[in-house]
Amino acid sequence: MRAAETERAPGIDPATSEPTLASVAPAAPPRIVTRRLNAFFGDLRAVRNVSIEFAEKAVTAVIGPSGCGKSTMLRCLNRMHEITPGAIVEGDVLLDGVSIYKGGPDPIAVRRHIGMVFQRPTPFPTMSIRDNVSAGLRLRLTSRPSKTETEEIVESALQRAGLWNEVKDRLRESAMALSGGQQQRLCIARALATKPEVLLLDEPTASLDPMSTQTIEELVYELKQSIAVVIVTHNMQQAARVSDRTAFMLAGELIEFDETTTLFTRPRDSRTEAYVTGRFG
Amino acid sequence: MLGLTYVAAVLATLPLLLILFHLLRQGAASISLEFFTEMPRPVGEEGGGMSNAIVGTLILLGVASAIGLPVGIGAGLYLADKRNAPLAMTVRFLSDVLNGLPSIVMGIFAWEFLVRPFGGFSALAGGVALGAMMIPLVTRTTEEMIRLVPASLKEAALALGYTRWRTSVTIVLRTALPGIVTGALVAVARIAGETAPLLFTALGNQFWSTSLREPIAALPLQIFSYAISPYSTAHSMAWAGALVLIMIVLIISLIAKYVTRRKFAGGGD
Numbered sequence: 001m002r003a004a005e006t007e008r009a010p011g012i013d014p015a016t017s018e019p020t021l022a023s024v025a026p027a028a029p030p031r032i033v034t035r036r037l038n039a040f041f042g043d044l045r046a047v048r049n050v051s052i053e054f055a056e057k058a059v060t061a062v063i064g065p066s067g068c069g070k071s072t073m074l075r076c077l078n079r080m081h082e083i084t085p086g087a088i089v090e091g092d093v094l095l096d097g098v099s100i101y102k103g104g105p106d107p108i109a110v111r112r113h114i115g116m117v118f119q120r121p122t123p124f125p126t127m128s129i130r131d132n133v134s135a136g137l138r139l140r141l142t143s144r145p146s147k148t149e150t151e152e153i154v155e156s157a158l159q160r161a162g163l164w165n166e167v168k169d170r171l172r173e174s175a176m177a178l179s180g181g182q183q184q185r186l187c188i189a190r191a192l193a194t195k196p197e198v199l200l201l202d203e204p205t206a207s208l209d210p211m212s213t214q215t216i217e218e219l220v221y222e223l224k225q226s227i228a229v230v231i232v233t234h235n236m237q238q239a240a241r242v243s244d245r246t247a248f249m250l251a252g253e254l255i256e257f258d259e260t261t262t263l264f265t266r267p268r269d270s271r272t273e274a275y276v277t278g279r280f281g
Numbered sequence: 282m283l284g285l286t287y288v289a290a291v292l293a294t295l296p297l298l299l300i301l302f303h304l305l306r307q308g309a310a311s312i313s314l315e316f317f318t319e320m321p322r323p324v325g326e327e328g329g330g331m332s333n334a335i336v337g338t339l340i341l342l343g344v345a346s347a348i349g350l351p352v353g354i355g356a357g358l359y360l361a362d363k364r365n366a367p368l369a370m371t372v373r374f375l376s377d378v379l380n381g382l383p384s385i386v387m388g389i390f391a392w393e394f395l396v397r398p399f400g401g402f403s404a405l406a407g408g409v410a411l412g413a414m415m416i417p418l419v420t421r422t423t424e425e426m427i428r429l430v431p432a433s434l435k436e437a438a439l440a441l442g443y444t445r446w447r448t449s450v451t452i453v454l455r456t457a458l459p460g461i462v463t464g465a466l467v468a469v470a471r472i473a474g475e476t477a478p479l480l481f482t483a484l485g486n487q488f489w490s491t492s493l494r495e496p497i498a499a500l501p502l503q504i505f506s507y508a509i510s511p512y513s514t515a516h517s518m519a520w521a522g523a524l525v526l527i528m529i530v531l532i533i534s535l536i537a538k539y540v541t542r543r544k545f546a547g548g549g550d
Contacts (some may be wrong), residue, residue: 118433
């Protein structure tokens with residue numbers, strides 16, 4: 001679990017953005033901003049006019065009942081929504097002040113800057129543990145890391161994901177031999193290896209046992225020391241445990257967005273209150 | 282009930298065991314090094330081999346695979362990707378029809394379009410006919426195998442910044458590869474014994490030929506012509522040929538198993 005110090009806060013790729021302000025943590029501008037974001041599946045409007053900011057070096061949780069559009073909203077942040085046939089995104093999403101939709105940015109390039117981990121662990125079954133972690137690195141056309149650099153990156157990504165000690169002696173083995181919780185941490189390591197600026201977690205512990213869940217939650221807490229983390233969860237206790245700020249969504253709309261403690265203890269909206277007190281959902 | 286399933290399971294393997302046993306009894310005596318290295322002897326004469334037919338069958342399988350595998354795998358990838366597109370539905374249906382097409386019809390078709398216009402029987406025409414028979418088999422197994430790859434895996438690759446193309450090749454195709462290889466080899470094994478499509482295309486050849494533009498000998502054709510001849514020496518050669526044909530199929534299946542087992546050895550992409 002203790003490995004965050006081996007890794008510097010990822011700098012911003014000079015090609016894509018403004019000079020970094022990472023050193024001024026509290027007043028840092030938000031990493032991701034959405035502006036009147038709407039997402040559709042055909043005629044179904046799953047996300048409605050969501051404008052929200054995701055802070056640097058913080059964990060933002062998005063909660064809400066099933067079907068409220070929280071995962072869809074998350075998938076708009078790295079342009080994964082549009083891979084579904086018939087899916088449309090309107091409005092805008094800014095990463096460090098630059099639109100990831102307008103002005104023709106390549107969605108592939110966007111996804112390389114924003115890591116994502118899914119509900120079920122998705123290790124690539126044909127690859128070894130090491131190759132899983134370095135999978136994203138091999139995509140680079142230029143400045144592809146050398147073999148030794150790759151080894152270092154793999155080790156540090158596995159360290160950050162808290163998996164290194166468990167797998168260091170079997171990096172060449174299949175990733176499928178790992179337990180569910182280990183596989184999920186492997187997926188986090190895989191996402192971290194490319195040094196993303198933001199990490200999106202889509203219900204990352206929904207398929208895991210309580211012990212693995214706790215490990216992942218501790219890991220999320222570590223990760224926010226260096227990057228922005230957005231976690232979608234249907235588990236309110238989890239949101240309360242890991243996040244600095246929490247957004248509550250209902251029927252595609254952003255109902256309330258506040259400091260996590262405020263949202264859970266003194267919600268302003270009656271619907272938020274009803275949800276966090278367990279009266280529906 | 283469970284007892285009946287045991288009986289069914291044994292019955293399912295019984296034909297193969299009986300065939301193998303019978304072929305070994307009838308054909309093994311005629312198999313020697315000579316069988317693989319010698320040309321057929323004139324009718325009625327003892328000895329000789331089927332070297333031309335063995336090589337001919339391998340060449341035909343090579344030509345058929347060169348056509349059937351890329352087209353079949355490509356079409357399977359398309360069907361798996363564009364599940365419900367009108368073209369995909371049509372292709373899927375037609376490929377099922379093609380799969381059920383009697384092989385003699387395929388032979389006549391190949392004769393009409395590849396033999397008659399070019400003025401002669403050829404190994405190429407035979408290979409094309411066999412390749413066309415492989416396509417629907419390979420297409421459907423490829424599609425099925427690709428569909429077995431969870432969509433979540435594809436998403437994970439895309440989210441990592443893989444292009445669609447690269448996701449298809451290095452993640453989806455690779456994950457499905459053992460299944461596709463098995464399906465391809467099953468298709469090769471299946472057409473290895475086809476006789477009807479070769480009757481009007483490759484024709485058969487008593488002499489040594491490896492040219493794609495000439496008629497070529499093939500094991501099934503040779504077995505057929507020996508089996509219908511009245512000589513007992515020819516009959517035992519037919520049995521031996523059948524045994525070799527089965528052995529080729531068995532070896533192909535063993536290769537399939539070996540390839541599948543080795544999937545982690547390489548690592549990386």
